[in-house]
Amino acid sequence: MSSQTLEQFLNSNIKDLKTKGLYNVIDTLQGANGPVIRINGKSLINLSSNNYLGLATDQRLIDASVQAAQTHGAGAGAVRTINGTMDLHIELEQKLATFKKTEAVIVYQSGFNCNMAAISAVMDGHDAILSDELNHASIIDGCRLSKAKVIRFKHSDMDDLRQQAKAAKESGQYRKIMVITDGVFSMDGDIARLPEIVEIAEQFDLITYVDDAHGSGVLGAGAGTVKHFGLSDRIDFQIGTLSKAIGVVGGYVAGKQQLIEWLKLRSRPFLFSTSLPPAAIAACSASVDILMNDQELIRKLWENSTYLKNGLSQLGYNIGKSETPITPCIIGDEVTAQQFSKRLYEEGVYAKAIVFPTVPKGTGRIRNMPTAAHTREMLDEVITVYEKVGKEMKLM
Numbered sequence: 001m002s003s004q005t006l007e008q009f010l011n012s013n014i015k016d017l018k019t020k021g022l023y024n025v026i027d028t029l030q031g032a033n034g035p036v037i038r039i040n041g042k043s044l045i046n047l048s049s050n051n052y053l054g055l056a057t058d059q060r061l062i063d064a065s066v067q068a069a070q071t072h073g074a075g076a077g078a079v080r081t082i083n084g085t086m087d088l089h090i091e092l093e094q095k096l097a098t099f100k101k102t103e104a105v106i107v108y109q110s111g112f113n114c115n116m117a118a119i120s121a122v123m124d125g126h127d128a129i130l131s132d133e134l135n136h137a138s139i140i141d142g143c144r145l146s147k148a149k150v151i152r153f154k155h156s157d158m159d160d161l162r163q164q165a166k167a168a169k170e171s172g173q174y175r176k177i178m179v180i181t182d183g184v185f186s187m188d189g190d191i192a193r194l195p196e197i198v199e200i201a202e203q204f205d206l207i208t209y210v211d212d213a214h215g216s217g218v219l220g221a222g223a224g225t226v227k228h229f230g231l232s233d234r235i236d237f238q239i240g241t242l243s244k245a246i247g248v249v250g251g252y253v254a255g256k257q258q259l260i261e262w263l264k265l266r267s268r269p270f271l272f273s274t275s276l277p278p279a280a281i282a283a284c285s286a287s288v289d290i291l292m293n294d295q296e297l298i299r300k301l302w303e304n305s306t307y308l309k310n311g312l313s314q315l316g317y318n319i320g321k322s323e324t325p326i327t328p329c330i331i332g333d334e335v336t337a338q339q340f341s342k343r344l345y346e347e348g349v350y351a352k353a354i355v356f357p358t359v360p361k362g363t364g365r366i367r368n369m370p371t372a373a374h375t376r377e378m379l380d381e382v383i384t385v386y387e388k389v390g391k392e393m394k395l396m
Contacts, residue, residue, distance in 0.1 A: 021335030021364070022355050032057045035373040037350060044350035045378050047368040052217055052325060053297040054373030055247030060290065061283040068282030076275040081264075084275040092285045096252055099223055099292055100240075101232040104260035108269055109276055111213050111241030111251035115142035117267035118237060118253050119180070122207070123148040128174040130164055130206065132156065132181045132192070139180055139211055149174065155185075158196045165204040176207060183212035183225030187359050187367065189322025191219070194229045202234075209237040217245020218324060222291040222298055245291075248283045250276050300372040301325055304379060308370045311383035316396045327368040328354075329386075331395065337364030340393060347385040 017023040030038040034057045037046045055061055068088060078084035089107060096105040108114045119142035123129060127148040131139065134155045143150045151168060154160040161179065168177050179201050181192045194210065201208045212224040220227030222245070226235050236259065242250035253263060264270060276284075290297070305325035312319050318330040331337040334355040341353040344366070355364040370379065390396040 021333075021338045024352075027350075035371060035375070035378060039350070042348075044345065044348055045374075045382055047349060047351040047370065047382065049369055049371065050214075050244040051247055051373070052245040052301055052369070052371055053247065053291075054371050055245070055287050055290065055297070057373075058247065058287075058290075061247060061286050064286035065279040065283040068278040072278035072282075074279070075277050078274060079270075079272060080275045081271055086275075086278060086281070088278055088281040088285065089275060092281050092288070093252070095285060095288050095292075096240075097254060099288055100238055100254040101223070101227065102238065102254040103257040105252050105254045106260045106263050106267075106270065107242070107276065107281075108251045108253070108267075109273055110249065111211075111239065111243065112138040112141075113269040113273070114239045114241075114251040114253050115139050115211060116145060117142075117269040118239065118263060119143055119148075119178075119209070120146040121263055121267040122146075122259075123176065123178055126174065127176040127178070128168050130161060130168065130177065130179040132185075134185050134187070135180065135182055136186065136211060136213070139182070143180070148178075156190065156193050158193060158200065161197065162200050162203075165200055165206060169204045177204070178207040178209055180209040181211070183210045183215035184218070184324050184326070186214050186326060187354060187365075188320050188328060189324045189326030190320075191215070191225060191228075191323045194225060194231055194235075198231055198234050207237070208235045209239070210235055211239040213239070213241045213244060213251075214324065214326065216240040217291060218298070218301065221295060242280075242284045242287075246284055246287045248287060249280050250284060297372040301370070304370040304372065304374050304376075307376070308368060308379050308382065311379065312368075312386060315383070315387050315390060317386070317390070325370055327370065329366040329368060331364050331366065332362055334361070334364040336393070336395075337366065340389065340395065341366055343389045343393065344385060347389060349382050349385045 027039045033049050037044055076084040093105040093107055115138040123146040125147040129143050129148045130151050130153055133152045151164050153164050183192055215225035219225050226232055226238050238254040240252050242248050309327050320328045331340055337353040344351050351366045351368050354367045
């Protein structure tokens with residue numbers, strides 16, 4: 001017999017989420033996650049994927065994946081410290097280090113795991129972390145796991161960061177102080193002010209940590225936000241995912257050789273979780289090869305994102321202050337945002353509503369993610385649907 005207390009808790013809270021427009025329905029794709037997807041037999045233009053460059057369905061990655069499975073098996077078979085490290089893992093890490101212009105790289109099972117692993121392996125209860133208030137959930141959880149004192153600074157507010165850093169340093173309470181930020185903020189598409197952050201960090205001897213999940217493959221000729229600003233030799237931790245622009249799965253930390261050595265000795269997801277399978281590693285490696293040798297997909301991504309931004313802005317939608325392909329359409333009310341997303345779906349556009357707790361209450365939005373794989377005809381259809389639904393719901 002199940003717990004009545006648990007049942008009452010779940011029923012009450014799920015009902016409350018539905019009433020407030022915060023309940024998320026998870027859809028099932030019938031096929032690949034490309035620019036057009038199929039759900040419940042319906043074809044939809046897909047604007048909800050992080051597959052920035054369209055590489056998730058690229059034949060070159062598929063071929064590499066199949067070949068690796070045939071030569072190395074379906075799974076790695078163990079954690080990497082026992083015998084789960086294959087030559088494919090080493091090859092990918094070396095390739096990523098060259099790509100990111102760092103001494104070394106360590107690959108993890110996900111970008112989320114990177115933040116859980118790296119922060120807690122270096123910071124502890126004797127330390128402090130200065131964290132941008134809009135940092136990703138995985139950064140927040142990684143900070144909590146470390147048990148360091150977390151000091152939030154106002155989003156991209158360099159005056160506040162400087163004051164907090166000065167106070168923390170002068171207090172004498174902390175052995176180490178880290179400043180941590182997303183490179184690109186995924187809900188608004190704005191870019192961290194890294195040159196100023198680095199200047200403050202060097203003034204107060206702060207460890208610098210950049211989660212570049214949404215900058216990798218997009219900025220800095222694909223190498224990310226840190227390279228975009230020319231700061232590759234002045235950032236201690238560079239975190240990236242292998243699941244967004246790279247198109248597969250996994251994450252990595254790039255930095256000095258000694259840092260990567262320490263993470264291999266002390267980061268728990270590396271030590272206690274089986275490594276990525278050969279097929280995934282080989283596909284990631286093929287993807288990095290493409291990024292290192294061809295800028296066409298990145299050029300197409302930016303061309304498409306500019307076109308969509310201009311189209312939605314001309315219709316009168318609030319697209320915020322995005323500096324990247326991430327294109328929010330800020331509606332405000334959570335229930336209205338959910339209804340708007342549903343109407344887009346009915347008209348053939350798949351663009352999910354993003355509501356609290358992912359974004360602050362009252363800032364519900366549709367987050368549009370144009371990719372290099374979208375055609376101009378697809379984007380024209382999206383803009384036409386936005387115009388139709390916006391007029392219908394009196395949002396324009």
